[in-house]
Amino acid sequence: MLSSPNALLWRGLLAVAIGVVAVAWPGITIGAVVILFAVYAFVGAALDGARAISSDRVGPVFGWLLLALLSVVAGVVALAWPGITAMALTIWIGAWALATGAMEIVLAFQRGEKPGERALFVLSGLVSIALAFVLFVRPDIGAVSLATVFGLFSIFYGTSGIIASFQERHFLKNAGGAEPVGV
Numbered sequence: 001m002l003s004s005p006n007a008l009l010w011r012g013l014l015a016v017a018i019g020v021v022a023v024a025w026p027g028i029t030i031g032a033v034v035i036l037f038a039v040y041a042f043v044g045a046a047l048d049g050a051r052a053i054s055s056d057r058v059g060p061v062f063g064w065l066l067l068a069l070l071s072v073v074a075g076v077v078a079l080a081w082p083g084i085t086a087m088a089l090t091i092w093i094g095a096w097a098l099a100t101g102a103m104e105i106v107l108a109f110q111r112g113e114k115p116g117e118r119a120l121f122v123l124s125g126l127v128s129i130a131l132a133f134v135l136f137v138r139p140d141i142g143a144v145s146l147a148t149v150f151g152l153f154s155i156f157y158g159t160s161g162i163i164a165s166f167q168e169r170h171f172l173k174n175a176g177g178a179e180p181v182g183v
Contacts, residue, residue, distance in 0.1 A: 005168040012161025015154045022151025029151070030143035033089060034082045041075035044068075086143035093150065094135030101128025117167060120160045127156055 022029040045068040052064035078085040104125030108118045131153050135146065 005165045005172070008161045008165035008168065012158040012163075012165060015158030015161060017158075019151040019154030019156075019158060022147045022154060024151075026144045026147035026151065029147040030086055030089075031082065033147075034078055034085045037085065037089065038075040038078035041071045041078065045071035045075065083143070086146070087139060090135055090139050090141075090143065090146050093146065094132045094139070097128045097135065097153075098132035101125040101132060104128065114167075114171070117164055120164055124157055124160050127153060 048064045048068035048071060052061045052068065102125065104121050108121035108125065113121060131149060134141070134149065141149075
């Protein structure tokens with residue numbers, strides 16, 4: 001199940017599914033992301049509070065309580081001002097896209113991939129960097145536009161992962177290696 005072609009296939013299918021949902025319902029998508037962030041912050045606050053209570057020293061208790069308080073504030077801000085939260089998440093997603101795009105390009109040349117696979121990794125990396133560039137230059141494009149652009153990016157990224165999965169299966173079959181079981 002976790003062999004390379006299967007992992008690429010499942011990751012690609014998940015990315016395409018997320019992309020289709022984001023393009024079809026961009027407003028709902030960004031609202032869901034903001035709510036998920038708030039839930040994450042509240043769960044983090046509860047866990048940090050539990051750590052504070054279980055600590056036997058004063059220094060860590062104060063630190064964990066401060067982190068819990070900051071997480072509660074972040075969750076409340078996300079729910080009270082979803083627009084500001086969406087803008088901050090836009091910047092964060094831009095940073096993520098830039099880092100992953102750069103790493104995909106670097107890894108394409110260090111992993112010893114075949115030329116076609118290398119081209120897919122480089123192209124995916126360049127699309128990630130282009131997404132980051134748009135988000136950094138025009139963060140005011142709005143959360144709905146971000147959801148649509150992210151959806152299109154996810155569809156492209158997922159499709160390239162699915163193609164890479166089939167290419168790797170073909171390569172393993174032709175190289176005499178056993179094709180992975182279970183898809």
